[in-house]
Amino acid sequence: MHRTTALGAVMLSLALACAPIAFASPPVETAMPVAQSRTFESFDGTTISYLDLGEGPVVLLLHGFTANADLNWVRPGIAQKIADAGYRVIAPDLRGHGASPVPNDPANWPRDAIARDQIALMKHLKAEPYAVVGYSMGAISALRYQLLSRSSGRLVLGGVGDTVADESNSSRNDGFRAAIEAAMRGEETPAASAILARAKASGGTLEGYLGALSARLYTGRDLLETFDLPVLVITGDQDTDNGSGDALAGLIPGARYQQITGTHVSAVSDPALPEAIIAFLNEGR
Numbered sequence: 001m002h003r004t005t006a007l008g009a010v011m012l013s014l015a016l017a018c019a020p021i022a023f024a025s026p027p028v029e030t031a032m033p034v035a036q037s038r039t040f041e042s043f044d045g046t047t048i049s050y051l052d053l054g055e056g057p058v059v060l061l062l063h064g065f066t067a068n069a070d071l072n073w074v075r076p077g078i079a080q081k082i083a084d085a086g087y088r089v090i091a092p093d094l095r096g097h098g099a100s101p102v103p104n105d106p107a108n109w110p111r112d113a114i115a116r117d118q119i120a121l122m123k124h125l126k127a128e129p130y131a132v133v134g135y136s137m138g139a140i141s142a143l144r145y146q147l148l149s150r151s152s153g154r155l156v157l158g159g160v161g162d163t164v165a166d167e168s169n170s171s172r173n174d175g176f177r178a179a180i181e182a183a184m185r186g187e188e189t190p191a192a193s194a195i196l197a198r199a200k201a202s203g204g205t206l207e208g209y210l211g212a213l214s215a216r217l218y219t220g221r222d223l224l225e226t227f228d229l230p231v232l233v234i235t236g237d238q239d240t241d242n243g244s245g246d247a248l249a250g251l252i253p254g255a256r257y258q259q260i261t262g263t264h265v266s267a268v269s270d271p272a273l274p275e276a277i278i279a280f281l282n283e284g285r
Contacts, residue, residue, distance in 0.1 A: 033083070035074060035091070037099070040124040042117045044110055049099035050092035050121060054083025057130030059281065060118060060152075061091040062138030062145075064159065065176065065216070066198045066209060068098030072135055072268065081274040087130070087281065092121060094141065095215070096208025106211035113215040115144035122151070131281055135159045135268065136242070137212070143219040146227060154284055155231045156277050159264055161243030165221045165251055172242070173213050180206050180213075224251045231255035232280045236267030 035053040042048050051069050059082055063072035069091035073079040083089045093100040094114050102109070110116065118141070122128060131154040134142030139157040143164070146152050163169050179191035184206050199205060231252050235245035241264040249257035260272040267273060 035079065035089070039099075040121060042095075042120040044113075046095060046102060046117070047100070048092055048095060048117050048121065050090055051079070053079055053089040053091075054087055056086045056088050057153075057281075057285070058122075058125070058127045059087045059089055060122070060129040060132045060142075060145075061089060062118070062132065062134035062141050063091070063094060063097070064136030064138055065212060066097070066195070066202060066204060068093045068202045068204070070098070071202055072138070076269050076273075078268075078274045078277070082133075082278060082281070085278045085281070090121065090125065090129075092117070093203075094138070094212065096204065096212040098203045101203075101205055102208050102211055106207055106214055109211045109214050111215070112144055112148060112217060114141045114212065115148055115215075118145045119149050119151075122149075129153065130284070131156065133158070133277055136264065137216055140164050140216060140218065143224070144217055146229070147219055147223055152229060154229060154281065155227075156234065156280060157231065157245075157248065158234045158273065159236075159239060159242065159267065160233070160248060161235060161240070161245045162247035162251060163243035164218050165224055165248065166243075167218045167220050169218070173216060177210065177213055180209050221251050225253065227252050227255075230280070230284065232276070233257045234260060234267075234273065234276055236260055236262035236264065236270070238262060239264040239267055 035051040038052055039047050039049050061073045063069050073091050079089045079091055095117050096102045128151045132142045132145055132152040133156040135158040139160040142155055179195045182189050183192035183195050233245045233249040237259050246257040249255040258276050260267055260270045262270050
């Protein structure tokens with residue numbers, strides 16, 4: 001994809017992400033348990049924040065780029081629904097996002113830092129995940145987690161398609177990086193303004209976002225072919241930001257694809273998303 005085209009696609013994603021999204025709150029008839037905010041020290045001494053909600057088999061929820069656990073999983077009601085279904089939800093703010101800021105030079109981030117944070121988190125919890133559920137960059141990180149640890153029981157990959165299996169494709173990362181660097185230079189472009197608004201809304205930093213991009217590694221097709229666990233790929237019917245979800249499912253042995261309603265951003269608020277996740281989780285119990 002041409003750089004200009006990639007930047008335009010990223011600008012659209014950022015604009016949608018920064019627009020107000022109406023997350024309907026479910027009616028509260030009885031007091032619901034509140035997610036507990038906790039921290040732990042990761043493999044390299046970095047402090048990572050995570051939310052802990054519910055009891056049962058551990059389900060690790062990994063949010064998307066420039067978001068945080070609250071925006072991606074709590075406000076849409078997804079975390080609560082999974083907890084209510086009998087699971088312990090662990091939802092970190094990924095390194096460089098939300099309450100897990102990283103002040104040092106992004107160039108110093110260790111390779112696969114975000115995936116390795118999840119390995120350290122599971123070690124901290126003395127648990128292995130029954131399932132890892134990722135959305136967008138969270139799904140990319142879920143693939144890296146499985147590649148490195150081989151410890152997840154099930155994988156849910158939301159908002160991603162077959163381009164995340166193409167290690168030579170840097171167009172989306174390049175578009176995000178261009179927007180971030182423009183904002184750091186003080187340029188008042190639509191993309192720069194959008195990324196600044198996103199950082200303000202989610203508690204992230206531009207430096208953290210650059211670092212996260214350096215850790216945003218794709219998993220090649222030959223490696224995906226070695227995965228041996230149940231996998232569900234879910235995308236909105238208007239989401240082609242990361243290629244074809246159906247095609248990605250075809251690259252992973254035994255994986256299946258499910259389509260829901262929405263764009264890359266709005267699909268998170270489709271009630272069909274948590275319904276599909278929970279049905280898939282329950283299949284293994």
